[in-house]
Amino acid sequence: MGESDGGRDGKARKAARLIEVARLANVSRATAARALGGYGVVTQDTQRKVAEAAQALDYRVNDLARSMRSGKTLTIGVVVADISNSFTLNSIRGIIDASASAGYQSLVLNTDGDVQREREAIRVLREKRVDGLLVVPASHLEVDHLAGGRGHGAPVVLFDRFIDDLALDSVITADFEASRAAINLFVDHGHRRIGLLLGTAAHHGHQAGEPPDTVSAVRERARGAMAGFADAGLAVNPAWVRYAGSVAPMALAAARHLLAQSPRPTAILAGNEEMLLGALAAAEEIDLTIGRDLSLISFDDAPWLAVFRPPLSVVQRPTYELGRQAVSLLLSKVGGNRKSGSIVLPATLVNRASVARIGS
Amino acid sequence: MGESDGGRDGKARKAARLIEVARLANVSRATAARALGGYGVVTQDTQRKVAEAAQALDYRVNDLARSMRSGKTLTIGVVVADISNSFTLNSIRGIIDASASAGYQSLVLNTDGDVQREREAIRVLREKRVDGLLVVPASHLEVDHLAGGRGHGAPVVLFDRFIDDLALDSVITADFEASRAAINLFVDHGHRRIGLLLGTAAHHGHQAGEPPDTVSAVRERARGAMAGFADAGLAVNPAWVRYAGSVAPMALAAARHLLAQSPRPTAILAGNEEMLLGALAAAEEIDLTIGRDLSLISFDDAPWLAVFRPPLSVVQRPTYELGRQAVSLLLSKVGGNRKSGSIVLPATLVNRASVARIGS
DNA sequence: GACACCAATGAGATCGATCTCTTTTCCATT
DNA sequence: AATGGAAAAGAGATCGATCTCATTGGTGTC
Structure with a gap:
C-alpha cells in the first residue's frame, strides 16, 4: 500500500479541496471547477489534468459550500407522525424513490403525532434550508408553523391530510x-x-x-x-x-x-x-x-x-403512488409553479373473506 | 406578478440574515452573533435589542453557513437495504430517536440491497459532510466504498452485519x-x-x-x-x-x-x-x-x-435498542473515541404456539 | 502587419455565520 | 486628573465552491 505523503493514515489527512486539485493540475480554481462541473469550456488536456488531480487527491465536492452558493440544497424535508405505521412507511418509500430519481434527498423526521415536536422538526428543516417540505400535520388547529414566515418560502405540501382555510395543497385519498x-x-x-x-x-x-x-x-x-x-x-x-x-x-x-x-x-x-x-x-x-x-x-x-x-x-x-405524487407536486412548486391544486387518489375496497353474509 | 419586495407577502421576501438583524439592532454582526448564540459577553440591553430585531425579522440561522464554518453538520447518514422491513424499521426508530436526543438529525437512504445504490448513497452522504455513517452493507465482498478515502473520515458503524478483515465496528444480535x-x-x-x-x-x-x-x-x-x-x-x-x-x-x-x-x-x-x-x-x-x-x-x-x-x-x-446502541457507538466515534468495540445484543426465543409436539 | 474575434483561463466577489484579534468604552483606583 | 484594566463591541478573515467579469493567447482576414 502506497499511503505516501506525510500522513501515516489516509483518513487522518483533511479532505482535499478544490484549490488543492487546482494547484496539483496547475490551473486556477475556476478552471478546475469548470473541468469538474462540466460547464463552460476547457481544453481536452486541461480536462484530463484536472480529472487526474481530483482522482489522485480523492476529491469530493463539499455539498455545503455548493448549496450555500447556489441557494439550493436538493433536499426535501418529510415530517410524519409515525414512520412505523404501514401506510406511512410505504408512502415514504414512494417519497424517497421519487425524490431520489429527481436528484433530491429526503430528510425524514418523526413526530409521534406531537405538535411540539412537529414545530421543532419544521424549524430544524427550515434552518437546514431544505427546498421543500412534505408534512403529515398532527393537528388542524395548531398550524401557524406550517406557513413559513417571511423569506422561509420553502413550499409545503400536506400529506394524507387537508386543512380548510389554509392555502396549502394536499395529497390525499378518497x-x-x-x-x-x-x-x-x-x-x-x-x-x-x-x-x-x-x-x-x-x-x-x-x-x-x-x-x-x-x-x-x-x-x-x-x-x-x-x-x-x-x-x-x-x-x-x-x-x-x-x-x-x-x-x-x-x-x-x-x-x-x-x-x-x-x-x-x-x-x-x-x-x-x-x-x-x-x-x-x-x-x-x-x-x-x-x-x-x-x-x-x-x-x-x-x-x-x-x-x-x-x-x-x-x-x-395507493400508498406508494401517493408518495410519488406528493413529491411530484412538491417539486413542481419548488420549481416555481404557482398554480395550486390538491391531489386526490382513489381508494379501493378489496373484499377477501372477512365479511359474512348474515340472515336478513 | 411583480412580487415586489415591498412586502404584501412575507414569504416572497428573502430570508433575513444575521447582518440585517445586526443593522436593525444597531450593532455589528459579531455582537449580534454573540447575543443570539449566547456566548461571549453582551450587555443586557444589547441582548434585548438583538433579540427584538431577530424577532421582528423572523430571523432563522442558516445551518449551511454554520456547518461550513464549524465543520460539523450534526447529521448522521443511515444507509439501509430496505426500510419497509419490520426489523429495519424499528431499528430506524431507535436510531432516529437516539440521534435526535443527542442533537443529531438522521438522513436515511434506501438501497434495496443494491451495492451500486449503496455506493452512491454513501458518496452523497459524504458530500453532504455528515458527521458519521450507519450502514447495513449489502455485500461483504464489495466494501471499498465503506472505508472513506483520505480526509473523508466520517466514522462508519456497520448495522446488523459484520465484515471480517474490515476494521469497522458492528452492532449486531446473537x-x-x-x-x-x-x-x-x-x-x-x-x-x-x-x-x-x-x-x-x-x-x-x-x-x-x-x-x-x-x-x-x-x-x-x-x-x-x-x-x-x-x-x-x-x-x-x-x-x-x-x-x-x-x-x-x-x-x-x-x-x-x-x-x-x-x-x-x-x-x-x-x-x-x-x-x-x-x-x-x-x-x-x-x-x-x-x-x-x-x-x-x-x-x-x-x-x-x-x-x-x-x-x-x-x-x-431488540431492534429498537439495537438502533439506540448503534447511534451511541457511532457518536462516541464522532466525538473522537478511538478505541473500537463491536456490540452484540442477545436475541430471545419466544415460544408461542406454532411448534407442535410430535410422536417420537 | 494590424485588427477583430473567439476560445481558454484567471482574479476576485459572493453565499452567511462564526471566531480571532483588535479597538473602544467605561469604571475604579491612586 | 491620570492611568490601569476589564468589559463590550467592531473589523476582518475564514469555511469551499461557483460565477461574473476581466485578461490572455491564438487564429483568421483584409
Missing part, C-alpha cells in the same frame, strides 16, 4: 367514498349493527365522540361511514362508534368496549392496522370467529392480511 | 445462538425433519446452497442451525435448506419447494418476515395446519404474529 363503500358492503351482506373503530392521536385515550382535534383523514372516514348508514336508512348508534389512540392497549380497550355492547355489532370497520389488531385480539378473547360471528373491514392493506384466516377484507390505498 | 436455540426447540418437540428458509438479497432468486455473497446475519443463522442439528446428531439434508430473495414471490416459490420434498419437513425455521409469509401461504395451499401438520419459528417479531392463529413462535431481536 377516504369518504371508501368508507361509505365499506359500510355499503356490510349492509349488502345483511348487517344492521355496524361498529366503527377509528384511530386517532395516541394521547386521546379512547372515547365515544369525535375528539376535538381529529385529523381530516379520520373525519372523512367517519363522515363516509355516516353517509353509508344514511344510504341504508340506518340510525347511528353512538355506542358503536369508538375513537382510540393508535397504540395497541388503547385499540384493544376500545375494541373490548365495542364488543361488550348489547346488542353487539356484527360488523366493524377498523380505521387502521392498530384498530384491526385490537379488534382481532378482542374478538379472540370472547371466542368470536372472524368472518362468521364478526365481520371486519380495515383501512390499509398489509402483507399478512392475505395469509390470515380468513383473509381480511380491506380498503387499499 | 443470531447464531438464537438460531441454534430454535432448532433445539424443534428437536425437543420431537422434530427430526427440519427445514430452513433463509432470506437473502432479492436478485438471488431461490436456490439450495448458500449464495456467494451472503450477509453475515444470514450466515450466522445458517451456522447456528447447523450447530443445532449437530447437537441432536442430525445430518443436514440439503434439500431442506433453501435460500430465497426477500420478496413475496420468491419466498413462496422456495417454501413450495421445501414442502414438495418427500419426506417433507415437519418444521421450518424462517429467516425473516417474508420467508414466514411464504411458508404460511405455501402451507395453506396444501392444507397444512400450522402448529399441527407444520411447525414454524420465524426471525423478528411483528404485531400481527400474536393475533395469528395459532400465535406464532419467533426469535425476538
